[in-house]
Amino acid sequence: MAMATGGGNRAVPYINVTPLIDVLLVLLIIFMVVTPLKPSRFKADIPTQRDPNEDISQLKPNPLTLVVTIGQDLQLKLNQDVMGSVNDTSALASTLQQTFQQRTAQKAYKAGMETAAMNVPENQRGQFIEKTVFVKAPRALKYGDVVKVIDAIKGAGASPVGLQVDDLP
């Protein structure tokens, strides 16, 4: 930097800010580049270990349960209905979206949450609608395919997403 002005003996009474600006500009550019690298994740629930002495015959199955099954041939099933494949999840996503809309209209709240839902204003009851979706995938499948399906399910508004880890093919 240090640009000597003329060859004379007079001192220059200015602070040279050019290097400072250089550094600031570079830092600005670096932060612009780094900021989009925000880490993100899918939150998934997994079943906790059940007490082996518990009598599971007393537990009632939830009629609102949605299970997305991925077949060995990458075919997707929502409960029993075939819904496209891993490479085309649009059918699954739109069906799930419709299902959740219907449930909102029919006030299908989570089991045990009905009274809690009544205590909040109408427009805040969305969190109590049963939107749980379970994912069941065979062990031989690639992890990337499973995540693609979870992405579609999440995009349809499901929450929480549960992973089935027992009895996988």
Next chain:
Amino acid sequence: MGMQGGGGGGLQSEINVTPMVDIMLVLLIIFMVVTPFLQQGITVPIPRDLKNPDEDQAINKETSVIVSVVCRPPDAPQCTPESTEVYLGKKKVNMDDLKAQVEKALSTKKEEDKIVYVKSGVNVNYGEVVKVINAVREKGIDKIGLVADKKKGGAAAKG
């Protein structure tokens, strides 16, 4: 550096950009070196360009528990269970160590913060991920975070 602005008669009217370029290059190199250390755990070919994962800054925190499942070599097209390796943080672990260390790492955390982040390569068999999930759920953990990369500028779907 320090180009003298012509000792002779003519003034030099060009801006000297050499020092600026110097600084830029040095910082570029510094960040290239440092970036791999900013992330927790090892580098894994995680799923990319997804639309709907939630942002979570906690993934880069030092205290969070990151389990990486990765194939050797990491970009192999097909991954067998034998070539799959499990890392806790930056250390390679087997399933028994994983259980003990995950429990230890999460024992001081509050109940709602007990979450294990799973970074798995796209080519890894889902069965291997399930093994890790099975190991952590034995320790009473019921929440996991599947680390995935969000597509840049991709708008989240409604719903």
